[in-house]
Structure formats: structure tokens, C-alpha cells
Amino acid sequence: MAESLPHGGQPIQLAFSPTSAKESGNFRLLELPPDLLKSIESNNGSPLTWAIKGDPTEDAVLCTDDKTYSIRSISLSNSVLIAGPGEAQDQIIIQDTNRELLQVAPVLPKVHRLAGLLRGREYDEGREDLDDDMHDDEQATQSQQQAKKGYLTYAQALTGIQASEAELTKALKDRRILLLNGTLRPIAASYLSTILELLLNSLVSLQQKHDSASVKLLADTLQDDHDIRPQVTKQVMGWFGDVDERQWKMEIPSVLKQVGIGILKSYRHDPIDEKEFLDKWRNAVGDTFASQADLSLLSGNYLVSTKPQSHPPSNQLTYFPSSELPLEPLARFSDLFLTRSRWKAEEIAPFLDDIAIDRKERDKLLLKYARALTTPGGTYYTSRTIK
Structure with missing residues (x-):
């Protein structure tokens, strides 16, 4: 035990914990960036739901409610003592010695793993499985639970994917992945295009406004006329606009973009003339929205080349998605x-x-x-x- 320099007129006694050898390495110092420090200081004592994610083959990351951070170990030139109050008022117990600092920095979430985990589980017309016929409020039987084997659940994705919950939710929306009875199912691009085109046609035939359309009316129409489950229709509407219990406010650009990509996918190897593509695209979305179908919506999904032998030279489009x-x-x-x-x-x-x-x-x-x-x-x- 050592006695330190006087502090406030009273000497402070420093001592190593009798179990410091066993506790060595139990403590880590984490250096927080300003945004994380601010979230701690402003949470008013509410529990934080941060998590460190990563299996033995991955570098660990720190996930908050809405962001993902890398964790990097930095060696310190000077040792830092981890200490706390002892039993006596003037005593401080040293519990550990630390020679490294963990620094965190914002990184992109590793949601790309979803593609591999969900390969072969596409939800397509005519491929709805046994578990998809269950209603959410029904108790699954043992055989139905067995049918779910091999599917990725939302809970498994939240635990295993290196992403915050907000980032995972956004990834499911951006990647067009349905949540059906707790399992994740990526919807086939062609089926998604079909649903969107049916929604656009239904808006016109039912005389619904695109910014205040009846959710129930649209979902019932697609179920009655095209055997598309309301649960699927409502999730699709949520991907492409704001949905509450009664109304859908459609995001026109995102709907037009998805329909355009659906058409463009057929031209991965053989390019299509730009004018021909625009005609197909605008015809698919209907007269109401045709004027807003602009190539700028498809940025990052195609390449442009010139066909010099044509008179005048014309642009050719080839499907080339950055997501792949x-x-x-x-x-x-x-x-x-x-x-x-x-x-x-x-x-x-x-x-x-x-x-x-x-x-x-x-x-x-x-x-x-x-x-x-x-x-x-x-x-x-x-x-x-x-x-």
C-alpha cells in the first residue's frame, strides 16, 4: 500500500485489489465520439440498448439504436489505472491496469449478408409456402413450425447481422424483403413490379388519390381480383410511401423507380434503345405518372452507350446495378x-x-x-x- 500526495489536506491511500491478478484484462476503455457521448448525457437515466455484434470470424462492431460503429484497439504509451473507492473513506483500490484504448467510428452496416442468408427463399407468385398461409394470430402447429426450418427470422437477423435495428429495418425496406409470420422473404422483382403496376392501375380504376388512397380498398381489390394477400400488399405500400391504418400516401419517385428497374432488368446483356425503354416504362406506369418517369430516377442501375451506326446516333441502356x-x-x-x-x-x-x-x-x-x-x-x- 502506498500513500499519495496530500489532496485537500488529507492523504489518499492507494492499494492494489487482492484479486487484481484475476481481474486483469476484465476492463476495457472505450473512447466515445461526440454523438455517442451526447446520447448518454441526454438520455435522462433511461437504459441504453447498445450491443456489440460479431461472430468469431468478424471484427466486432458497436450498434446503437440507429447506427453502427467499428471498434479499433489503440495501444497507449502510458498505462491507465482502473480504480475505485475502497472500504475506508481515504482509500482507493486499483483493480486493473490498462494499456489499450478502444476507439469507435461510424461504418456502414453489414446488411449485405442478408442476400446470402435469404438465397432460395424468394416470395413469388405461385411459390407461397405452407407457413405463408398462416394468419399472424394463429397458433402454429408442430408441423408448421417444422416447415419454417431453414428460414431466417427477424429475431435471428437482428442478432446476427452487424447493423442497428433502424438500419436493419431500412435494409429490409430497401432490399424489398417481406416479414411474414416472423420470417424474412425477399420478394421476386417481377412479382413486385406486377403488384406496383396493379396498384397504379387500381388507383385510376377506383378513383383514388395517390396521396390519400384507401389502404383497405386497395388491399381488398388486389386480393379479390389477383389473389395477392393483404399482408403482402400493405407491406409493399409501406415500402413506397407512408401507410397508416386507413390511408396510403404514395411516394411517386420510388414507385416509378422500382417499375423502371423491373423493366430494365431484362436488358442485362442486350442493351435497349433509350427511347424504346422510356416508352415501355411510361406505358407501364400509366398516363397519370408517365411524365415523371425520368432516367435520373434510375441512377446507379444502368450504363449508357452510344450506337454510332444509327442516324442520328442513339443512346443504349444496359442494366448494371450498383447493388450487385x-x-x-x-x-x-x-x-x-x-x-x-x-x-x-x-x-x-x-x-x-x-x-x-x-x-x-x-x-x-x-x-x-x-x-x-x-x-x-x-x-x-x-x-x-x-x-
Whole structure:
């Protein structure tokens, strides 16, 4: 036991805990960024629902209610003593010695794992399984529970996917994954396009306003006329607008985008003339919304090439979705530059948005993996491996 310098006129006694050898390594120091520190200070004593996620093959991440953070160990040049009050008023007990600091930084959630976990579980017309015929309020029998084996549940995804609950919810919406009786089912793109086109047609035939349409009327119509379950219809409406118990306020751009992607998917290998594609797209969404079907809605999902032999030269569109490119930046840039040797700045940007948290990080990736060329026609990017 050692006696420290006087503090406030009274000496403080320092002592190592008799169990400090056993407790060594039990404590970790976590350095919080300003936003996390603020959430602690402003929660008024309410419990925080943070979680550290990651299996033995993954780097651990810290997940809050709405964000994901990487965790990185930093060695300290000076040891930090972990201490607490002793039994005596003037005594402090040293419980551990720490030589590292855990730093956290915002990262993108690892929701890409959903694709592999849900492969082969698509919900498509004519492929509704036994468990999908159950109503949510019914008690599942043992055989029905057995039928669910092999499906990924929402609870399993929340525990196993390195993402906050808010990010997981957004991923399910963005990736068009249905939640049916507790299990996750990605809806087939063609079936989704069919449902959206039926909703658009029903809005017109039922004389419903797109910003205040009756949820029940639309869901009942699709069930009666096309045998589409209301539970599915309502979730689809939720993906493409705001839904309450009675009304659907449709987000026109997101609906038009999805219908456009559904058409564009047929042209992965054989390009389609831009004018022909626009005619198909606008015909699919109907006269009411045709004027708002603009190619800018499909940014990051297609490539443009010119057909020089046509008179006048025409643009050709090829389906090329950023969602199918590698998530690792080096592999992403490799695929992009294998597809094209050089990209205009405005063309490559949409294919990087899903691997960068913000524009600043996107610019860092371009600086690291690409070479900028400034020409009278604008800025182009080429691979750094090109001499």
C-alpha cells in the first residue's frame, strides 16, 4: 500500500485489489465520439440498448439504436489505472491496469449478408409456402413450425447481422424483403413490379388519390381480383410511401423507380434503345405518372452507350446495378474499371454511394483507387494501375 500526495489536506491511500491478478484484462476503455457521448448525457437515466455484434470470424462492431460503429484497439504509451473507492473513506483500490484504448467510428452496416442468408427463399407468385398461409394470430402447429426450418427470422437477423435495428429495418425496406409470420422473404422483382403496376392501375380504376388512397380498398381489390394477400400488399405500400391504418400516401419517385428497374432488368446483356425503354416504362406506369418517369430516377442501375451506326446516333441502356457490385472498395473499383476503362465523374459517383458514408468519404475512395484526368470535356477517372 502506498500513500499519495496530500489532496485537500488529507492523504489518499492507494492499494492494489487482492484479486487484481484475476481481474486483469476484465476492463476495457472505450473512447466515445461526440454523438455517442451526447446520447448518454441526454438520455435522462433511461437504459441504453447498445450491443456489440460479431461472430468469431468478424471484427466486432458497436450498434446503437440507429447506427453502427467499428471498434479499433489503440495501444497507449502510458498505462491507465482502473480504480475505485475502497472500504475506508481515504482509500482507493486499483483493480486493473490498462494499456489499450478502444476507439469507435461510424461504418456502414453489414446488411449485405442478408442476400446470402435469404438465397432460395424468394416470395413469388405461385411459390407461397405452407407457413405463408398462416394468419399472424394463429397458433402454429408442430408441423408448421417444422416447415419454417431453414428460414431466417427477424429475431435471428437482428442478432446476427452487424447493423442497428433502424438500419436493419431500412435494409429490409430497401432490399424489398417481406416479414411474414416472423420470417424474412425477399420478394421476386417481377412479382413486385406486377403488384406496383396493379396498384397504379387500381388507383385510376377506383378513383383514388395517390396521396390519400384507401389502404383497405386497395388491399381488398388486389386480393379479390389477383389473389395477392393483404399482408403482402400493405407491406409493399409501406415500402413506397407512408401507410397508416386507413390511408396510403404514395411516394411517386420510388414507385416509378422500382417499375423502371423491373423493366430494365431484362436488358442485362442486350442493351435497349433509350427511347424504346422510356416508352415501355411510361406505358407501364400509366398516363397519370408517365411524365415523371425520368432516367435520373434510375441512377446507379444502368450504363449508357452510344450506337454510332444509327442516324442520328442513339443512346443504349444496359442494366448494371450498383447493388450487385462488391462491397470491398478495391474489388468495387476493379469491377468498375474492367467494365469501363474511364468514367466521367458524374457517372461513377452513383456506383460508390453504397460503400461510402458520405460524399467526403466517397472522394477519399476516388483519390485512393482512381486517377483523375481533367479534359475540356470534363473530369474523368481511370484505374491507378493504368500506365
